[in-house]
Structures are given as structure tokens and as C-alpha cells.
Amino acid sequence: MLAENLQQVRERIAKACARANRHPDSVKLLAVTKIFGPEVIQEAYALGLREFGENYVQEMERKAPVVSGLEGARFHLIGHLQSNKTKKASQLFSSIDSVESAKLARRLAAEGVPLDIMIEIKTSDEESKTGAPEGELPEIVEAVRAHPNLHLRGLMTVPPWSEDAELSRPYFAHLRELAALHRIPELSMGMSNDMEVAIEEGATWVRVGTALFGRRKKV
Numbered sequence: 574m575l576a577e578n579l580q581q582v583r584e585r586i587a588k589a590c591a592r593a594n595r596h597p598d599s600v601k602l603l604a605v606t607k608i609f610g611p612e613v614i615q616e617a618y619a620l621g622l623r624e625f626g627e628n629y630v631q632e633m634e635r636k637a638p639v640v641s642g643l644e645g646a647r648f649h650l651i652g653h654l655q656s657n658k659t660k661k662a663s664q665l666f667s668s669i670d671s672v673e674s675a676k677l678a679r680r681l682a683a684e685g686v687p688l689d690i691m692i693e694i695k696t697s698d699e700e701s702k703t704g705a706p707e708g709e710l711p712e713i714v715e716a717v718r719a720h721p722n723l724h725l726r727g728l729m730t731v732p733p734w735s736e737d738a739e740l741s742r743p744y745f746a747h748l749r750e751l752a753a754l755h756r757i758p759e760l761s762m763g764m765s766n767d768m769e770v771a772i773e774e775g776a777t778w779v780r781v782g783t784a785l786f787g788r789r790k791k792v
């Protein structure tokens with residue numbers, strides 16, 4: 574099952590890259606394993622996946638004893654991080670992809686460990702969405718770049734969910750423009766339903782859960 578799904582996702586990425594005149598290696602796959610048990614991470618690792626996305630610090634804490642021995646596996650936090658959880662987050666994750674304030678960046682810096690950082694931008698007006706308002710981006714970029722243990726890799730965004738992937742395009746295009754403005758190299762955008770559009774708009778990371786692992790049960 575997972576092996577077939579992975580092959581399909583890789584084909585989708587390859588086709589989108591071909592359409593966009595991009596090399597397939599220019600898009601990295603972040604396997605989103607939230608809600609699934611650590612055995613799913615082990616299975617994905619056995620198939621060659623190395624980059625994993627988790628949404629919750631506590632959930633990662635439960636899985637860590639099982640998966641921390643997987644050599645070369647890297648875990649990204651892609652969900653909201655509370656400022657009182659930065660210590661745990663800095664121990665559990667190689668990359669914090671959901672930094673949404675300068676204050677949070679400074680707290681992560683103070684933990685003193687090397688971390689890859691992405692800044693999450695709220696590109697839509699939707700109330701429920703996480704991420705920083707784009708007006709705060711310059712301040713957050715400055716806060717991250719001021720600390721040598723933080724490595725600013727990219728910008729991340731989650732557009733409003735829609736059946737129609739085309740509706741995500743303007744949000745993806747806008748994120749690309751913001752990254753160019755600040756000379757930020759990576760773009761984490763696109764999920765199971767809209768990864769092709771994200772790749773056409775320049776995604777260097779797609780975050781894929783459902784298309785790999787199936788539907789998540791509600792918690």
C-alpha cells in the first residue's frame with residue numbers, strides 16, 4: 574500500500590516537474606505522519622523516506638523513543654509551536670517549519686542548538702489559519718538571521734482548503750514572491766490535493782500526508 578502510494582506521489586511530482594521544466598530532484602518530499610503511529614514512520618523509512626513532518630510536540634515526544642534511532646531521519650515541526658515548548662521542540666526536531674513570530678524565533682535561538690527554520694506566512698485572510706501576517710515577515714527574518722544557530726531555509730504556507738487545487742495558485746505564487754524579496758531559498762507549499770500546482774509555482778518542499786498514508790482518523 575504505502576509502497577504503491579509512494580510511487581504514485583513520486584510520479585505526480587515528476588510529472589509536475591516536467592511540466593514546469595524543473596528537475597525532479599528540486600522538489601523534496603516531506604512525509605506528514607501526524608496521527609499515525611511510529612511504526613508508520615519506520616515503514617516509510619524502510620522505503621527510503623528520510624524527512625518527516627509532525628504537527629504536535631507531544632505527539633513527537635511519544636514517537637521519539639521508537640524512531641530516534643533511524644539514522645539520517647529528520648523531523649520537521651509543521652504545526653503551531655507554543656513558546657513554552659521551544660526546549661522540547663529544539664530537542665525533538667531538526668527543523669521548525671512553522672515559526673510565526675520574532676519572539677518565537679528568539680526563544681528557539683536561546684535554546685542554543687542548531688536548527689533549520691522556515692517562517693510560516695498566513696497568505697489568506699481565513700480566521701483559522703496559522704502563520705504570521707506578511708507584514709511581520711521582515712522583522713521575523715531579521716530575528717532569525719541575527720542568531721547563528723538558526724538557519725533560515727524557507728517560507729511555508731497553507732492556503733485555504735479547496736477541492737479545486739487551482740484556487741491555491743495565487744497563494745503559492747505570492748509566497749514565491751515574498752521569498753525572492755528576502756532571498757530565502759526554499760518554499761514549503763503544496764499538500765496531497767494541490768502539490769502539482771505548488772510545484773508549478775516553485776515549491777521546493779511538498780508536505781504530503783493523505784496521499785501516502787491514507788486518511789487520518791479524527792482525534
Ligand SMILES: *Cc1c(COP(=O)(O)O)cnc(C)c1O
Nearest residue numbers: 605651764765780781782783784
Ligand atoms: C496535515 C498537514 C499536511 C498534510 O496534508 P495532506 O492533505 O494529508 O497531505 C501538510 N501540511 C500541514 C501544515 C499539515 O498540517
